[in-house]
Each structure stands twice: as C-alpha cells, then as structure tokens.
Amino acid sequence: MFDTVVIATDGSDSASRAVDVALDVAEKFDAEVHALYVVDRGDVAASPDELRKELVDALEAAAEEALDDVRDRTDGSVETAVRNGRPGAEITQYVEEVDADVVALGTRGRHGDHGFVLGSVAEAVVRRCDRPVLTVRQLDDAEVAAADA
Numbered sequence: 001m002f003d004t005v006v007i008a009t010d011g012s013d014s015a016s017r018a019v020d021v022a023l024d025v026a027e028k029f030d031a032e033v034h035a036l037y038v039v040d041r042g043d044v045a046a047s048p049d050e051l052r053k054e055l056v057d058a059l060e061a062a063a064e065e066a067l068d069d070v071r072d073r074t075d076g077s078v079e080t081a082v083r084n085g086r087p088g089a090e091i092t093q094y095v096e097e098v099d100a101d102v103v104a105l106g107t108r109g110r111h112g113d114h115g116f117v118l119g120s121v122a123e124a125v126v127r128r129c130d131r132p133v134l135t136v137r138q139l140d141d142a143e144v145a146a147a148d149a
Contacts, residue, residue, distance in 0.1 A: 011066030014106030018136035022104035035070040037063040038087040088124025104134040
C-alpha cells in the first residue's frame with residue numbers, strides 16, 4: 001500500500017511526533033523513507049541584511065540536525081534532502097518528484113500555535129498535494145501521560 005513515505009520535518013516537537021508515526025507506518029509497510037527539511041526563504045528575506053548569512057547558516061545547521069534525528073530513530077535507510085523556498089510548495093514538489101505514496105508532517109511547526117486548526121505549512125500541503133497527507137498533532141502533557149499509562 002505504501003512503498004515510499006516522505007517525512008517533512010522542521011525539527012519541532014510537533015514534527016518529532018510525526019517522525020515517530022511516519023517511521024512506524026514505513027516499518028509496517030516495509031516502505032522506503034525520505035526525510036525532507038525546507039529552509040524557509042521567507043524567514044531569510046524578512047531578516048536584516050547584516051544577519052542573513054548567519055540566519056542561513058543557522059537554518060542549514062538546523063536542517064542537518066533535524067535530518068540526523070530522523071536517521072537516528074530508525075535502523076533502516078533514510079534518503080534525506082534539504083530544499084530552499086516556500087515549505088508547502090517545496091514539500092508538495094518533492095513528494096511528486098520521488099513519487100511518494102504518503103507524506104507525513106506535524107500540524108504545528110517552529111512558529112508554534114497561533115490558534116489555527118492546522119499550521120500554515122500543513123494546511124498548504126493538505127490543499128496542494130495530490131497524495132495522502134498524514135498530519136500528526138503534538139500531544140499535550142495530559143495526553144502523553146495517558147498514553148504512557
């Protein structure tokens with residue numbers, strides 16, 4: 001059913017749970033795993049000129065850390081990629097390029113909860129992607145405690 005799973009991660013807590021769920025799906029279906037991090041050029045463009053190089057370096061370091069985290073969570077192989085651009089569009093394009101059967105991502109990202117049902121990136125992927133999209137929400141402390149019981 002699922003031969004190729006794409007995990008879109010930004011290293012956030014919400015993405016962390018999505019990584020766990022997606023790796024579980026991939027293991028159950030013996031699927032190929034791709035992990036993708038998108039450096040949001042909108043964040044870079046909005047920063048002061050004198051800070052842009054430092055910001056790009058920090059975002060690229062965060063990308064490698066997030067992708068390493070995905071690799072460290074599984075015994076299987078993981079294809080990784082870093083893209084630059086608008087996250088929703090880049091995720092959707094990557095899913096099409098690798099002919100993925102499903103893409104998984106958290107419902108909230110680095111920018112946190114702004115009172116929306118879905119984060120803007122998750123919403124963009126759900127609206128644009130022609131493949132199944134598995135959105136995984138971050139559990140609150142009470143839900144984590146109940147799940148561990």
